[in-house]
Amino acid sequence: MGKSDKLSVFISLVLRHDPDAAHVTLDEHGWADVEALLDGIRSTGRQIDRRILEEIVATDNKQRYSFNQDKTMIRANQGHSVPVDVELKEQEPPEFLYHGTASRFLDSINREGLKPMSRLYVHLSKDTETARKVGMRHGSPAILKIHSREMYQAGHKFYLSENGVWLTEKVDVKYFETERTGIEEAQAKTVDLFLFMGQSNMAGRGIVNEDHREGVPELIRGAGHEYRAVSAPDRLNEIAEPFGRHENRKGGIDDGEMKTGSMVTAFANAYYQKTGIPIVGVSASKGGSRIDQWQPGGAFLEDTVSRLNAAEEYLNASHYMVRHKFMLWCQGESDGDISRPGKQYREGFERMLEAMLKAGIEKCFLVRIGHYNGSGGQDYSEIMETQEEIADSNENVVMVSRAFAQMRERGLMKDDFHYFQEAYNIVGKEAGENTAAYVLAVQ
Numbered sequence: 001m002g003k004s005d006k007l008s009v010f011i012s013l014v015l016r017h018d019p020d021a022a023h024v025t026l027d028e029h030g031w032a033d034v035e036a037l038l039d040g041i042r043s044t045g046r047q048i049d050r051r052i053l054e055e056i057v058a059t060d061n062k063q064r065y066s067f068n069q070d071k072t073m074i075r076a077n078q079g080h081s082v083p084v085d086v087e088l089k090e091q092e093p094p095e096f097l098y099h100g101t102a103s104r105f106l107d108s109i110n111r112e113g114l115k116p117m118s119r120l121y122v123h124l125s126k127d128t129e130t131a132r133k134v135g136m137r138h139g140s141p142a143i144l145k146i147h148s149r150e151m152y153q154a155g156h157k158f159y160l161s162e163n164g165v166w167l168t169e170k171v172d173v174k175y176f177e178t179e180r181t182g183i184e185e186a187q188a189k190t191v192d193l194f195l196f197m198g199q200s201n202m203a204g205r206g207i208v209n210e211d212h213r214e215g216v217p218e219l220i221r222g223a224g225h226e227y228r229a230v231s232a233p234d235r236l237n238e239i240a241e242p243f244g245r246h247e248n249r250k251g252g253i254d255d256g257e258m259k260t261g262s263m264v265t266a267f268a269n270a271y272y273q274k275t276g277i278p279i280v281g282v283s284a285s286k287g288g289s290r291i292d293q294w295q296p297g298g299a300f301l302e303d304t305v306s307r308l309n310a311a312e313e314y315l316n317a318s319h320y321m322v323r324h325k326f327m328l329w330c331q332g333e334s335d336g337d338i339s340r341p342g343k344q345y346r347e348g349f350e351r352m353l354e355a356m357l358k359a360g361i362e363k364c365f366l367v368r369i370g371h372y373n374g375s376g377g378q379d380y381s382e383i384m385e386t387q388e389e390i391a392d393s394n395e396n397v398v399m400v401s402r403a404f405a406q407m408r409e410r411g412l413m414k415d416d417f418h419y420f421q422e423a424y425n426i427v428g429k430e431a432g433e434n435t436a437a438y439v440l441a442v443q
């Protein structure tokens with residue numbers, strides 16, 4: 001940094017943040033008396049005269065300062081933290097503006113929106129290049145694209161400073177998105193496809209009540225989408241609970257209006273946090289279904305495969321890179337209800353799995369069922385043990401959560417077989433983390 005750069009930084013400090021540092025005062029419009037400023041700066045031991053000051057103002061790379069007409073007063077054009085009114089001009093912004101920041105601030109910004117922090121306004125740039133430079137001052141840069149025209153139309157004011165910086169009071173979360181670099185864009189288009197298969201505890205019967213208030217977690221921005229093969233096959237939807245609510249096919253998988261909240265959101269969050277790859281989830285679950293209803297040639301499996309194929313076709317046509325195709329399976333309570341022998345369950349399961357592997361699924365991640373919680377005398381332990389055996393011996397099956405089995409003791413079962421939303425969140429998170437850990441370990 002040259003001598004006059006250092007002086008410029010000091011002048012910026014004085015005129016924006018700390019006039020006391022040079023023993024000057026700013027008037028309500030941010031002006032300082034030039035002679036007083038020169039005296040004040042010299043009193044700190046720095047060398048300066050009017051000629052040097054004029055040169056700094058004229059050559060400053062961001063045109064940070066202005067003189068008044070007769071050059072008796074000077075002020076900073078923007079960037080203040082002291083409360084002055086620099087008579088900013090209100091102006092209609094272009095459709096998009098950009099904000100450069102450090103990537104480590106993104107979590108907080110995504111939660112709270114953009115705030116002026118120590119300054120009077122949030123600073124916005126007219127292009128991504130400038131925004132990147134602003135962001136780099138704070139660390140590894142990230143760029144936000146601001147829907148400024150939309151904000152303006154909703155009544156938010158914008159100002160353009162003398163030196164071309166756009167200013168506004170705050171930017172709510174709904175008005176920005178992350179602007180991606182080419183590499184990030186390609187990554188964002190890479191997804192892992194998951195079929196969520198099984199019976200009611202996969203479909204999700206989560207509720208909240210007075211004692212169990214925990215609802216569905218908020219989806220992390222970008223963590224995943226739902227592909228609705230039945231009800232909206234022409235687009236992706238952000239994952240929302242109850243997941244798969246509209247995915248009913250007459251003559252295929254039809255769960256009516258039964259879905260109230262599932263493990264899928266928690267799963268997507270956990271998986272994305274570990275892998276950085278969003279999921280595309282496809283619902284294929286039917287409450288009360290037994291393993292003999294999930295056999296090749298049967299209506300449920302045929303519908304499932306058609307949903308998988310539709311998802312893949314859509315994603316390919318929309319230029320997504322489908323990195324993996326997986327299934328997450330949670331089913332077996334209805335087989336426990338009829339005391340199906342473990343051996344028979346295993347045979348049925350493996351026939352189903354064979355068909356799914358043939359359809360292109362690479363791996364089955366297993367969420368083990370939990371205990372029976374009623375007074376009817378049912379016992380799910382044989383099915384649970386069989387699921388352990390399958391995961392131990394079948395190379396295509398990976399156990400990712402046994403947590404449903406704890407929920408009876410934890411008081412998180414809402415009836416004989418189903419759970420409060422909190423339990424689905426716990427299981428989904430564990431399953432998402434373990435699935436991600438497996439995927440990271442093998443690639």
Ligand code: HQG
Nearest residue numbers: 062101102105108109112113114115117119123134138165
């Ligand atoms: C961040 C430079 C966490 C914000 C540039 C920024 C600019 C949040 C930092 C001018 C947040 C404040 C201003 C939230 C915002 N949670 N962090 N909710 N909301 N932030 O330096 O925009 O060279 O006060 O993203 O060119 O970086 O000085 O603002 O990273 O025009 O003339 O909090 O300063 O000009 O940092 O820069 P700053 P800025 P000069």
